Amino acid sequence: MFGVCMIKLSKRLETAAKMVRYDCSLADIGCDHGYVPVYLIQQGIIKNAIASDINEKPLSSCRALVKENGLEDKIKCVLSNGLENINLDEIDDILIAGMGGELIADILSNCDMNKLKEKHLILNPMTHPEIARKFLYENGFAIVNDTVVKDGRHYYCIMDSVYTGAVKKYDSLDFYFGNIKINDDNKGYFLHLLNYLKNKQKSGENHSEVISAIEEKTNDNG
Numbered sequence: 001m002f003g004v005c006m007i008k009l010s011k012r013l014e015t016a017a018k019m020v021r022y023d024c025s026l027a028d029i030g031c032d033h034g035y036v037p038v039y040l041i042q043q044g045i046i047k048n049a050i051a052s053d054i055n056e057k058p059l060s061s062c063r064a065l066v067k068e069n070g071l072e073d074k075i076k077c078v079l080s081n082g083l084e085n086i087n088l089d090e091i092d093d094i095l096i097a098g099m100g101g102e103l104i105a106d107i108l109s110n111c112d113m114n115k116l117k118e119k120h121l122i123l124n125p126m127t128h129p130e131i132a133r134k135f136l137y138e139n140g141f142a143i144v145n146d147t148v149v150k151d152g153r154h155y156y157c158i159m160d161s162v163y164t165g166a167v168k169k170y171d172s173l174d175f176y177f178g179n180i181k182i183n184d185d186n187k188g189y190f191l192h193l194l195n196y197l198k199n200k201q202k203s204g205e206n207h208s209e210v211i212s213a214i215e216e217k218t219n220d221n222g
Contacts, residue, residue, distance in 0.1 A: 005068055007039040012124065012151040012158070016097050019122045019145060019160040023047055024092035029082060029107065030054070030099055034062030034075070041074050050091060052080040082107035088115040093122060097158075101128035105135035113139060116163040120144075129157035130175040137174060140165040146179035148186035155189035176210050182217045190214050 009017060017036055020026055026049040028037050037049035051066070053059040059077055066075045078085050083094075088111075096104050104125050108116075121141070125132045136143060136159075145160035159178060182190055194214045197207040 005065070006042060007035050009035060009039055010151055011149055012156045013039075013097065015147065015149045015156075016095060016122050016124050016158050017045075019120070019158065020046060020093050020095065021120060024120075025049065025090060027052065027083075027086050027088075027091040027094045029080075029086070029094060029096045031062050031077075032058045032098060034065050034077070036095060036097070037075050038065055038069055038071060041071055042069070046093075047074075049075045050078055050086060051075055052078040052086060054079070054081050083111045088119070091119065093120045095122045095124075097122075097124035098126060101125035101131035101133075104132045108135060108139070113163060113165075117165075119163070121161045121163075122158070123161065124156060124158045126156065129159070129178075130172075132157075133159070133178050134170075134175045136161050137170040138167065140167050142166070143179055148180055148189045150185070150188065155186065155192065157189075172207075172210055173213055177213070182220075187218060190218055194218070 013036055017040055020040060022045055024046055026037060026040065026046050028049060028051045031037065031051035031053050034051045037051050040046040041049065051062050053062065056079060059079055063077045066072055066077060080086055096107060104123055123132055133143065140163055141161045142164050143159050143161045147158055149156050149158060180186065194211060197211050201207050201211065
């Protein structure tokens with residue numbers, strides 16, 4: 001065990017942290033205060049990490065936490081717009097959490113896909129997870145773990161994906177459902193999504209196929 005300030009993660013971040021592979025080198029993109037890499041080092045799960053943020057203020061908080069726990073030799077703090085200043089040859093897993101699905105897709109679109117081979121992308125889009133999934137599916141990624149977690153009053157999608165280079169045919173149902181199976185634990189998320197899409201439908205957008213699928217699956221689930 002390392003550190004003088006043992007980190008306890010929120011349920012959302014803990015779920016994402018559990019998808020990080022043992023003994024890997026992690027890049028935490030949009031690290032905010034750096035809780036996840038410090039936690040994973042403290043737990044002996046990863047060997048080292050790069051913690052990055054686009055803003056200096058949160059990165060300064062991350063540096064302070066790293067220093068407080070004596071982990072300067074384990075965690076490197078880097079100011080970076082997405083993956084721009086990250087040496088992908090140094091890392092195995094990439095965590096991108098706490099931002100919208102549009103921004104996650106934008107960050108990944110600015111990266112050489114070939115450099116992501118054999119790496120795991122752990123993504124936690126706070127909004128529009130369907131946009132993140134659409135990007136993954138249309139750019140040769142497979143989602144190996146797709147889950148919904150309730151943290152407080154909110155539900156969050158968290159997915160673990162790998163680059164295969166194989167692009168298959170997907171539709172809107174795949175973008176909204178991914179590999180998630182509706183059950184009692186995540187039914188609230190889909191009911192919230194159902195209400196959201198119905199409101200969007202009233203403004204002229206067509207989500208009838210997804211709405212029907214959610215209604216059918218939530219009714220089947222009881």
